[in-house]
Ligand code: NAI
């Protein structure tokens with residue numbers, strides 16, 4: 184597949200979520216048909232779309248969901264720290280179901296929404312690359328480590344290519360001081376997904392997803408073959424962010440660790 188071609192059918196999971204809604208608007212440029220899925224309501228299918236409500240934890244439903252697809256953009260799942268059971272079902276059982284279906288249907292390429300929280304316990308004073316050992320900052324981060332490792336296994340054993348996107352913070356605007364480093368604009372997110380879909384021979388690649396922010400915690404040099412060159416930056420939002428959010432105390436873990444408030448979230452199970 185190269186950029187002058189379109190995929191026949193891309194499956195987008197998590198299509199009812201924050202980033203899913205963005206990608207639902209933008210992925211049609213990359214495929215003749217976009218199959219959108221979520222366990223939440225998706226509304227009516229637009230022209231060129233197929234809408235399928237599906238719980239990722241339901242193995243046979245996921246198997247049917249993947250039939251006829253030639254690439255998967257897997258954004259469905261629990262996106263915050265939570266109790267273990269929902270994380271288990273959506274992010275661990277769910278991602279296993281997805282890779283089994285992908286293997287059985289011969290899908291060649293997956294773009295997996297991992298998260299910066301796989302390395303959330305590195306300090307904000309550190310700069311890490313994609314080979315740094317994982318240091319998840321919660322059960323959510325651990326579940327994304329599972330997805331990264333599972334996809335590594337499915338490439339080594341079965342030849343399924345995956346690009347794991349360790350997304351920073353992808354929202355319409357920068358919301359706090361930490362996001363000055365972690366911000367990924369929606370345009371840069373779409374560009375990251377486009378590069379991940381069309382770069383040749385990605386094998387199994389891990390890449391951090393951040394815009395070209397002045398403060399950089401992540402080194403993507405080992406993922407240069409993906410060709411991702413972010414165009415936006417958080418810098419233009421600095422004055423607003425710094426005037427609306429006071430500096431944290433020096434001993435506050437939220438300001439010490441890359442994962443920010445996630446390092447203090449939960450556990451929610453007694
Ligand atoms: P979101 O929470 O808005 O969307 C996730 C979607 O997944 C929801 O629509 C939800 O219904 C669906 N979902 C959850 N469990 C499911 C299941 N068992 N079966 C089917 N659908 C299920 O999250 P957002 O912000 O859109 O993030 C999308 C993906 O990107 C997530 O995997 C998240 O972990 C990841 N991510 C997002 C970041 C961000 O800044 N927005 C940062 C890092 C990672």
Ligand code: 15L
Nearest residue numbers: 262263298299300351352365
């Ligand atoms: C994530 O992994 C979450 O899905 C998202 O909601 C943000 O909290 C983001 O990380 C972040 O670190 O800001």
